Amino acid sequence: MFVPRKILEEKLRQLLVEDLGQGDVTVAAIIPANLMVNAIVVAKEEGVVAGIEETTILAEFLGLNVQDKVVDGAKIKNKQVLMKISGDAQTILATERTLLNLLSRMSGIATKTRSLTDKLKKAGVKTRIAATRKSAPGLLYFDKKAVIVGSGDPHRLHLDDMILIKDNHLAIVGSVEEAVKKAKANGSFTKKIEVEVTKVEDAVKAARAGADIVMLDNFSPKRTKEAIEALRNAGFGNVLLEVSGGITSETLLEYASAQIDIISMGELTHSVKALDISLEIVKN
Amino acid sequence: MFVPRKILEEKLRQLLVEDLGQGDVTVAAIIPANLMVNAIVVAKEEGVVAGIEETTILAEFLGLNVQDKVVDGAKIKNKQVLMKISGDAQTILATERTLLNLLSRMSGIATKTRSLTDKLKKAGVKTRIAATRKSAPGLLYFDKKAVIVGSGDPHRLHLDDMILIKDNHLAIVGSVEEAVKKAKANGSFTKKIEVEVTKVEDAVKAARAGADIVMLDNFSPKRTKEAIEALRNAGFGNVLLEVSGGITSETLLEYASAQIDIISMGELTHSVKALDISLEIVKN
Amino acid sequence: MFVPRKILEEKLRQLLVEDLGQGDVTVAAIIPANLMVNAIVVAKEEGVVAGIEETTILAEFLGLNVQDKVVDGAKIKNKQVLMKISGDAQTILATERTLLNLLSRMSGIATKTRSLTDKLKKAGVKTRIAATRKSAPGLLYFDKKAVIVGSGDPHRLHLDDMILIKDNHLAIVGSVEEAVKKAKANGSFTKKIEVEVTKVEDAVKAARAGADIVMLDNFSPKRTKEAIEALRNAGFGNVLLEVSGGITSETLLEYASAQIDIISMGELTHSVKALDISLEIVKN
Amino acid sequence: MFVPRKILEEKLRQLLVEDLGQGDVTVAAIIPANLMVNAIVVAKEEGVVAGIEETTILAEFLGLNVQDKVVDGAKIKNKQVLMKISGDAQTILATERTLLNLLSRMSGIATKTRSLTDKLKKAGVKTRIAATRKSAPGLLYFDKKAVIVGSGDPHRLHLDDMILIKDNHLAIVGSVEEAVKKAKANGSFTKKIEVEVTKVEDAVKAARAGADIVMLDNFSPKRTKEAIEALRNAGFGNVLLEVSGGITSETLLEYASAQIDIISMGELTHSVKALDISLEIVKN
Amino acid sequence: MFVPRKILEEKLRQLLVEDLGQGDVTVAAIIPANLMVNAIVVAKEEGVVAGIEETTILAEFLGLNVQDKVVDGAKIKNKQVLMKISGDAQTILATERTLLNLLSRMSGIATKTRSLTDKLKKAGVKTRIAATRKSAPGLLYFDKKAVIVGSGDPHRLHLDDMILIKDNHLAIVGSVEEAVKKAKANGSFTKKIEVEVTKVEDAVKAARAGADIVMLDNFSPKRTKEAIEALRNAGFGNVLLEVSGGITSETLLEYASAQIDIISMGELTHSVKALDISLEIVKN
Amino acid sequence: MFVPRKILEEKLRQLLVEDLGQGDVTVAAIIPANLMVNAIVVAKEEGVVAGIEETTILAEFLGLNVQDKVVDGAKIKNKQVLMKISGDAQTILATERTLLNLLSRMSGIATKTRSLTDKLKKAGVKTRIAATRKSAPGLLYFDKKAVIVGSGDPHRLHLDDMILIKDNHLAIVGSVEEAVKKAKANGSFTKKIEVEVTKVEDAVKAARAGADIVMLDNFSPKRTKEAIEALRNAGFGNVLLEVSGGITSETLLEYASAQIDIISMGELTHSVKALDISLEIVKN
Numbered sequence A, B, C, D, E, F: 001m002f003v004p005r006k007i008l009e010e011k012l013r014q015l016l017v018e019d020l021g022q023g024d025v026t027v028a029a030i031i032p033a034n035l036m037v038n039a040i041v042v043a044k045e046e047g048v049v050a051g052i053e054e055t056t057i058l059a060e061f062l063g064l065n066v067q068d069k070v071v072d073g074a075k076i077k078n079k080q081v082l083m084k085i086s087g088d089a090q091t092i093l094a095t096e097r098t099l100l101n102l103l104s105r106m107s108g109i110a111t112k113t114r115s116l117t118d119k120l121k122k123a124g125v126k127t128r129i130a131a132t133r134k135s136a137p138g139l140l141y142f143d144k145k146a147v148i149v150g151s152g153d154p155h156r157l158h159l160d161d162m163i164l165i166k167d168n169h170l171a172i173v174g175s176v177e178e179a180v181k182k183a184k185a186n187g188s189f190t191k192k193i194e195v196e197v198t199k200v201e202d203a204v205k206a207a208r209a210g211a212d213i214v215m216l217d218n219f220s221p222k223r224t225k226e227a228i229e230a231l232r233n234a235g236f237g238n239v240l241l242e243v244s245g246g247i248t249s250e251t252l253l254e255y256a257s258a259q260i261d262i263i264s265m266g267e268l269t270h271s272v273k274a275l276d277i278s279l280e281i282v283k284n
Helices: A005-020 A025-030 A052-061 A089-122 A140-149 A167-173 A176-186 A200-209 A221-233 A252-257 B005-020 B025-030 B052-061 B089-122 B140-149 B167-173 B176-186 B200-209 B221-233 B252-256 C005-020 C025-030 C052-061 C089-122 C140-149 C167-173 C176-186 C200-209 C221-233 C252-257 D005-020 D025-030 D052-061 D089-122 D140-149 D167-173 D176-186 D200-209 D221-233 D252-257 E005-020 E025-030 E052-061 E089-122 E140-149 E167-173 E176-186 E200-209 E221-233 E252-257 F005-020 F025-030 F052-061 F089-122 F140-149 F167-173 F176-186 F200-209 F221-233 F252-257
Strands: A036-043 A065-067 A081-088 A128-130 A163-165 A193-197 A213-217 A240-244 A262-264 A277-282 B036-043 B065-067 B081-088 B128-130 B163-165 B193-197 B213-217 B240-244 B262-264 B277-282 C036-043 C065-067 C081-088 C128-130 C163-165 C193-197 C213-217 C240-244 C262-264 C277-282 D036-043 D065-067 D081-088 D128-130 D163-165 D193-197 D213-217 D240-244 D262-264 D277-282 E036-043 E065-067 E081-088 E128-130 E163-165 E193-197 E213-217 E240-244 E262-264 E277-282 F036-043 F065-067 F081-088 F128-130 F163-165 F193-197 F213-217 F240-244 F262-264 F277-282
Touching (some): A005 A089, A036 A089, A089 A128, A089 A252, A163 A167, A163 B025, A252 A262, B167 B176, B176 B193, B200 B213, B221 B240, B221 B252, C036 C089, C052 C065, C052 C089, C089 C128, C089 C140, C089 C252, C089 C277, C163 D025, C167 D089, C167 D277, C221 C240, D005 D052, D213 D221, D221 D252, E052 E065, E081 E089, E089 E277, E140 F005, E163 F025, E176 E200, F005 F089, F089 F128, F176 F193, F221 F252
Parallel strands (some): A128 A262, A163 A193, B213 B240, C128 C262, D193 D213
Antiparallel strands (some): B036 B277, D036 D081, D036 D277, E036 E277, F065 F081
């Protein structure tokens, strides 16, 4: 997901434009033009920071100077200064909220993701935590980027990068075998094929039909183990296994210990708790 | 915040475009073209629904048929059908996620907002719950709309619709009086002037200087009452009073009982818990 | 109405694009590439200049160098040099017309506005001159900015920044009282409420119902005074009063002497007389 | 200048979007949703109407119904109904100003243009009135269209449709002959070549070098006749002649009688007096 | 690559807009408004048609009526009518060129692709013909779609849908093993990994490191067979094999007979011979 | 066709955006951030280069450094280095394909065009080679620019810059005379009028009616000479003559020797053979 900085500038510009409307009337009325000030961006709670790259690009695009910034993915403490911004006072104040909204959301996502990936790492398992496409509408890029910063896997970036056959597709096509057969016949060789299943036997059918990845939908840890067993017995021990639905921080390790490859969780991006971060003008 | 439906179509189209990328490869590979199907949108938990208008416009814009939809703002139950969609199967499946992402987020915001406004209503106080500009970046319109559906006040829609003097402005201008004086001299007569204060005496100074609204920043209920008292004593009992920062569901009524006019809460839009809603293809 | 310069660049770029089409064929055919020249922007009549900031941003965005520019709002004389531009000859010539169109229009608006505000200032009254939303379509931002430069009040920036109840709203709602009541119940506390009235008694009704501003529509100076009297008698001497419609340079002071707060005039932006300004290549 | 209606919709949508901002707060607060009303668009003074096609497309694009509309180019009387609009009340009220701004400006341009073309027609001369590129920035299309409706010639539509060599080009290139020579060598055969001259002898030089059109810049009627004479004597009686600068309604016929082909006037589009037109909700 | 029709409309609209400029001046001058005519789109040579879906959407978007259209992918004969279009004459004529440009290019791509896939089919081999990203700039979507219609594989749709390690990546990373190792560690599990190699031993190294696909760059048929042999001997007979570079219609079957999985050819989209297709107004 | 570089940047940015999608996943996974590398752009066959200006602007826009570039229009040899690019490795690799696609297509167009214009030059005739509007959809600007670099005439840039009456227009209007008459009456004096004819007598009729240019559609060299003869005899020897359709490299000089002014060929832009050009990372 590398995007040249000039291309990111345009994405970021659009976020700012909505908030500006016809222009900041407060700043126009009370803040002098061409006044240089310093500001700091400060964490108000601990967590994992994400969005430093993006907000730096936004600030620099606007002609502001950014210094002493922390690195995306770093663990940050309460009261830690995340970056110093200096430049035109009107510009800093008119951009403050857009900048913080992005930084707080992305850091919130990274913090939650990292808390889970750390748990798995400590347990010594190789299971990955993955996001879903359940992001805030229009924010797929930034939400996925924050998951990566939090050491998670972004999963599909949008609808064109993997064939993922879900319940609603199966309701129309009829059977797992038929769906995978069509996917292999009509899809490009460049795409992996994943199938979401609700029954152990469908997991085996999907693998046999040639799926690269099988997603167990709302399986308990116990049923997850049964599925893994069934797949191994059928000779498909190498198929990637993803589990999704109903997994909590508490049950995470139980799934992981079943040697599942990927655990995907919608709440990483659809129910974000923003990290508390603020911007403060520094009096010289 | 009335926007003609054709203008909303364009906002919604842009949300869909990011998720589509070069096109849905799953649907292209396995779902027949021109197949008509029926689908239902179903709540998976109870709450207050928002986004029915927007998702209906999106679906109809794409040529789908929407029926039996609930009304935005309605209290919905687990398993309740929120709308029925019929039409081209490929289109429904390619749009499902964008539609649900919007509906779930907006309903999550409305549900949280309504839980607070209901609390105040039951207590018989006139205090309003208001949002802030701490939305997901780029989603100001939809986030504010969801707050309104949840019976909250949207507060500023962006930076051009009220003069709101905050801590960082004051750090530059120097004093509350000077800031309000400049706002009155340079701002348009069409805008209200609000000042955020951290001290009781500044509340009085702001009112005396001519602020229309005073925001008490991070005041405890006790200090809130002191501020109200001080304002009344100084003859500014009519100034609108907003309190923001550190207020929880638990302390809400304590603030309200102090006869505060508005309680604004950033978490309504920056830390949304999406309402669980899904779309199901209906087999005929 | 502060907009960071990089955001203005994009607005200005779009104005240029329409005029360029597939490119300037004259310049391509007869002007050498990479030729550095100097040019001056010169007033051909006296007036008040506006648009210096915007045209400077446009020129600098295109890589041109701008020097010795006058300040927006300055009174300028016939033959006065407003700015010096140096840089690539092809770029200067291809941009000349867009730059002058913007500068001439904005200066025309500022000149007319200032002539009225100066008149009021000399008369020692505090009445403000305000614009309306009757701008050239799509040019709200630049037209409002020019009014501000001419010492006028921009009035509403668009449809989201004040509740302004006009004749057509009242024709549907029925009464002034009902309209204001609804506005107070359904509108955000952040917005002022203004009502346009055609009768003296409706001015009082509007104020009583809680309007912040009352607009007297097509009132003669005499009826204007009656309205002011009636409002005072009813105890609403503090309500802001705006008068609009049928006011000319000649009758301006008569209205002002009635102690009206705001006089708004559509012709400031809908019937602009462009200030005559030209660009001249300077032979070295 | 034929543009398919769906392409015009997008141009018109953009004009509306700026005025809407985050949405019409007045209409949202006090006008019921889904209320059908009737409105009439009425002239408040006589003139020539233009923009009926464009505003009809805008209204119909928004789902409104337009009936009994007059034809673009028609002479209209004070109090004449120009079109009837029916449909959703909120939509009509939120669009009213954008629609009227466009219609008033275009009609103002057409009225002024027609007053001049009528004068020439009555005098029995074939001289054309032409616009320039001195339009409101970004409104070239609508301004040119209005000139055409007023029976004028739009002149260049932008910088790519004719080679027009003006004073600033000549200041760089050096001589009329050299400029035309380069234009013929480097320009496409599809483009006419026009040269602006300030001296009679340059008119002859331009024609001799092969210019299709010669523009006499700021020539008095007397010098205009001298130029025509000189061109005829030199055998270039067939070259098209345009005169521009300093021509008024009063001197118009004097120029025309000199058998000039085209008289172009910047004020047709840079100093528009909008025609007074209003929209009224009709009570049933 | 399924994209809902309304989303395609916008892509198609943008193609038309460039060609229209400020509007079709020929049609405006000589074709009556609101004249209904019939037209046929006719092939001037035989081939495989593509773009019927896209041009139908464009025509219908503009309000035209399309009938009797052939199916994308059909083999068409010289003089065959591909579709009948009826509607507004001005609209048909102003759109004719954009419509034909798209149809001719897409059909040219499909015709070339099909000629190759037919050859392979007749030879009874399962080798696929694939495109590359060497399309006309900005036309990736339409070029890839035409390849699919021609029974080819679109390969990567853009830079986000597979990890494809090429010579320039290897020049930086150093070795095939290191590159694949990094790709597996840092890439998402949803993406396949392909490596381009220039030596037989690197093909084996890539497979051993875990590549899903190996691309043989500029391999002769003989070296291709050696690579296949080496991979089988090393136990990687299941890895997908793509060959690219220097393959012609003549040598195609030689490669295919080596049991290569995919043959990709840049000229399918970078050196298109447009199919000759024209539009004719039908006199009634 | 001069377009300021900042305006070109935006056109070029849009070409890149489609190819990037959500970002380059290969580069993100295996190439270190902030690694400076050098690259060369090398011709793989001889030809005439075009697009150096555009690709330089794209590269520099992205922050890359371009040096030692050849000049647009230069004849280049196989293995010749066309430019050196240095800068961020991730950026170079993510942009490589878009840059080469543009350069290869434009150079292919220029090479073909120059081969024809050189032939005419050697033969000592003044006939021009011209393009048509049969470009790749959406690439009119770049395709026309490449024709100019190849010493060809771009012909119409889009539908607004000349009145060109073709067979389908005539099918509706009825006669050549009527069509030209309408064009002269309704079209702007700034536009030339060209008529496409299929019969010798229509060529004379078009000239007599006042056409500036006559296009002979699918005329053999013999009929072309007859048309020229007939026009001279009728006294229209000065009308510009264009011939189009069925002309090949072989018959080119036969047409030219007939003293035709312009030969236009659709295949210059609709059936481009891309010039083989590649980018290579240089190991230091």
